[in-house]
Amino acid sequence: MTGSVLTASGLRLQFPGSATATLDGFDFTVDAGEFVALVGGSGVGKSTLLRVVAGLLAPNEGTVTLDSPAVSGQRRRAIVFQDGRLLPWRRLRGNIGFGLEGLGLPAVEREERVDEVLRLTRLAEYADRYPHQLSGGQVQRAGIARALAVKPDLLLMDEPFSAVDAITRKTLQEEALRIWRDTGTAILFVTHDIQEAALLAERVVVLSGQPARIALDQRVDIPHEDRRGSSDLTPLISRISEAL
């Protein structure tokens, strides 16, 4: 798959009661299969941008276009929330199938899809548990599984690993990479963690200012397996820090 999956152009967004716009004349593209990290300080508008891209927040001006062809039985974009956000009254299996309801899929196929992502996210043995019976890391993986079940071309992740402990975070980061390779979906990954961005992304986009501008848009060509603990990342990390 080539070309872009997302084109945002001329976005302007100003919250009511706010003196300045969060986004103004903002243009942004994500290519098919690309892993993009969106980095910025708190309050700069990266989560806002993600919500506009997700279609959860309507911009005052500008357009968000999904460029991949619409396929039946699929949602072209899906989001993973920072807080996992499972429905507490549904078992894990029911939570993961949430986005599949209303897609017109036969029940058998819905079950197959759920089983498939349960395996992909290594959650199969917990399928019948309620959310309160899962660990923080499992909840986060469930959020990813729910998003993957709808076979998105663009996976939006909103600081998905910021609420888990360091060891779990490392595991989840590895899994995110594996899932990205296995599924071929593009990922737009919001984080305030420079290290995380440098470890995971093929392209790092730094937002700063008010309204938010792209302060740095940098490709990362170091292979993922060589990155963790490598000093090759040091120049990249310092460039991101400067841009912030």
Next chain:
Amino acid sequence: MTGFLANRAGRAALGALGLVAFVALWKAAGTFGWARPGTLPDPFAVPAAAIDEIASGRLLPAVGSSLVHYAWGLAMGSALGVLVGLLAATSRGFDAGHAWLARILRPIPPLAWVVFAIAWFQVSHAGAAFVISIGVFWVNYFATHSAIRNVDPRLYELARAFGHGAYLAMHRTVTLPAASPGILSGLRTGVGQAWMTLIAAELLGVPGMGQEMNAAAGVGAYDAVVVYMLAISLVYTLADAAFGLVEHRLLGWRP
């Protein structure tokens, strides 16, 4: 003492002791003439009175009759209360449209409607059910309304993100289950509220425990009045326990 209270048998023993103390006080009040003569039944006469009320074929038909308008009043009041509370909490148009009316009607006690219950339904189950349903309606209306208002707004964002943003889909998949603990606790309060108005509603002459109680009081049979009071307590306890089981089953997902 805390050790004693920590075990089940200890607490049960104290509970029984409290009951015995109450009955002793009651008996003493009769023996020493603390109440106006003839107005306080002997507690030890109550079992015999109960047997007499059952044997004479008054108690059980009265319970049955009470249950008929209780069930109807409870069902109607609950269904309408939940429905209107749901509409008020989820539709801004409905909320604005009904707000003044609700504010005017809310303070009117259910029993004030007895006049109209008689005018519209004569002396019938429907009349008693109508009066009962009004109290139940308000309990459920407020419980449902506030339960829905308290649903975590982040769940609505989740619903919109995963294709459940339409009114019906969103409220079926998110609002109702999320608000179910509050809605169910409103329904359970209604089960009790209906009993509270039941006896008074029967004063309009519909057969039932309230009417039998009134008839017994009329001839000074206060021991029979106590029998009906205890019967009401028993039926309520059973209804509440049954509802508790249903609630526990439906809310098994909670930690």
